[in-house]
Amino acid sequence: DQQVKQNSPSLSVQEGRISILNCDYTNSMFDYFLWYKKYPAEGPTFLISISSIKDKNEDGRFTVFLNKSAKHLSLHIVPSQPGDSAVYFCAALRNQGGKLIFGQGTELSVKP
Amino acid sequence: GAGVSQSPSNKVTEKGKDVELRCDPISGHTALYWYRQSLGQGLEFLIYFQGNSAPDKSGLPSDRFSAERTGGSVSTLTIQRTQQEDSAVYLCASSPLRLAGETQYFGPGTRLLVL
Numbered sequence: 001d002q003q004v005k006q007n008s009p010s011l012s013v014q015e016g017r018i019s020i021l022n023c024d025y026t027n028s029m030f031d032y033f034l035w036y037k038k039y040p041a042e043g044p045t046f047l048i049s050i051s052s053i054k055d056k057n058e059d060g061r062f063t064v065f066l067n068k069s070a071k072h073l074s075l076h077i078v079p080s081q082p083g084d085s086a087v088y089f090c091a092a093l094r095n096q097g098g099k100l101i102f103g104q105g106t107e108l109s110v111k112p
Numbered sequence: 113g114a115g116v117s118q119s120p121s122n123k124v125t126e127k128g129k130d131v132e133l134r135c136d137p138i139s140g141h142t143a144l145y146w147y148r149q150s151l152g153q154g155l156e157f158l159i160y161f162q163g164n165s166a167p168d169k170s171g172l173p174s175d176r177f178s179a180e181r182t183g184g185s186v187s188t189l190t191i192q193r194t195q196q197e198d199s200a201v202y203l204c205a206s207s208p209l210r211l212a213g214e215t216q217y218f219g220p221g222t223r224l225l226v227l
Contacts, residue, residue, distance in 0.1 A: 006154075034215075043116070043203055043218030044155070089155060099145065099168065100216060104154040 003027045004092050006103035013110050019077040021106050023090030026071065030092040034100065035064060035075050038087045047088075048075070080110045114138070116219035118204050124225045125194055133189045133222045137206030144187050145207075145216060146179060150200040158202075161187065194226045 005024045013019045023033075031052040036044035050057040050064045050073070057064050063076045077084055087107045091100040117136045125131050137144050146158040157171040161181040172178070176194075181187040191198055201223050205216040 041220065043220050046215045099157040099160050099171065101157065102155040
């Protein structure tokens with residue numbers, strides 16, 4: 001069963017506008033959530049994370065929002081830049097450590 | 113400092129052959145993870161090593177898959193009698209400690225193609 005889901009396989013956004021990537025999860029035991037960014041032929045790189053005790057975490061142009069009651073999180077990128085074009089993976093941790101459970105990824109394309 | 117390295121970067125093998133994939137984690141990282149990404153799929157957890165504890169093998173898809181971590185550093189993932197469905201990118205990651213949300217640093221992956 002897919003415990004972490006990214007239902008949009010792709011997203012296209014104009015440069016300078018906001019990109020919103022969504023992620024849903026089913027396991028209420030998850031207590032830490034992370035976003036990774038992946039370029040072709042490279043491994044994923046960590047972007048931003050959020051603990052389940054918070055509902056928002058911000059780092060520069062990137063903000064992650066967590067809605068525990070809806071079991072939903074989102075990544076906002078504003079303003080979007082062409083260099084942000086990549087595949088974004090949402091991931092979850094249980095008991096704050098160990099294996100990451102990943103979503104299927106969303107391919108973001110930021111057009112100049 | 114150096115990041116996580118993996119070798120080979122690409123591997124083509126024939127169905128039924130055994131393959132070994134190597135991971136060199138970041139020096140000093142006590143936790144090491146293997147994941148794989150099949151075509152069109154997300155990243156799937158395979159196995160996790162943490163210090164001297166018994167590894168978490170819960171993600172290994174069959175008994176043809178095994179992994180070792182020697183001396184708390186380098187790890188080898190072995191796939192015996194490879195099948196075409198084993199074709200995927202195999203990713204290794206390491207992290208310093210098993211703490212809350214500790215960032216996992218990924219290598220570039222090994223692209224395995226089983227013909």
